[in-house]
Amino acid sequence: ILLLLCLLFCSITLINAQSVSTYSFAASTGTFTPISGGTSVATSISAADFLGDIRTSVSIPIGFTFVFGGTNYSSVIAGSDGFLSFNTSATTTGANNLTSSTSARRPLVAPLWDDLSGAGGSASYVTTGSSGSRIFTIEWLNWKWNYNATGSTISFQVKLYEGTNVVEFSYRQESGTINTGSSGASIGLAGTLTGAGNFLSLNNSSSSPTASSSTETTTIVTKPATGQIYSFTPPPLCTGTPTTGVITG
Secondary structure (H helix, E strand, O other): OHHHHHHHHHHHHHHHOOOHHHOEEEEEEOOOOOOOOOEEOOOOOOHHHHOOEOOEOOOEEEEEEEEEOOEEEEEEEEEOOOEEEOOOOOOOOOOOOOOOOOOOOOOEEEEEEOOEEOOOOEEEEEEEOOOOOOEEEEEEEEEEEOOOOOOOOEEEEEEEEOOOOOEEEEEEEOOOOOOOOOOOEEEEEEOOOOOOOOEEEEOOOOOOOOEEOOOOOOOEOOOOOOOEEEEEEOOOOOOOOOOOOOOOO
16 A cells, blocks of 8 residues: 555646746856758748748757656647747747747746747757767747847747756847837746746746746836847756655645
8 A cells, every 4th residue: 555655646736847837947058059960940931931931940850858747748739929839730820928928938937939930040050969968959039029120139049858857948139129119028938828827927037037827927128238148947847766664644
């Protein structure tokens, strides 16, 4: 009976670990380093087409197995509007919504989800490192925030880390200004399911935002600082062999 209780406890821990709301969030500063020698992000038409307004890419290989929300993934779909989906049938929209976005986009990570445009910019990806500790990096370089902005406004990256399964966002400010017509961006994670407890949303783009799993902020209109890093770390899985003993609350 004690053995069965131990196994049940581990099973419950594993189930809880699958929710993105259990990820821990941390903000730090570092260096934004543009991708060198990466592959251009393409749609079904061309790489240049992805730089337009409201586009999704073709399926992009991560280069290793990445675990997000308790599920294994080997490829992603990039949205020109600043999100990365693990659903390879993903569609896109400029209307950001981590809370209840259609299942056609979930699950996803959103470094800067708003009605953006890559006109005059570029987008690329690369997988670096050795097996067991590889890093997948995708980059939106010299992007407009929003599509009516004049000049490049912001550059940002998403990094996926093999083994630790950490999701990391990093940013660099560009000289252009955010178009005043922008309703604002969402920054955070969204799981497979909708509603409270199935997302993490940052309340601002400062050096010390807080992450909420019950309230989404969709009105961010301030550029993250150059070198700003936001990291999301999944909880450790229950591992090991159950032994006899006494289980308490």
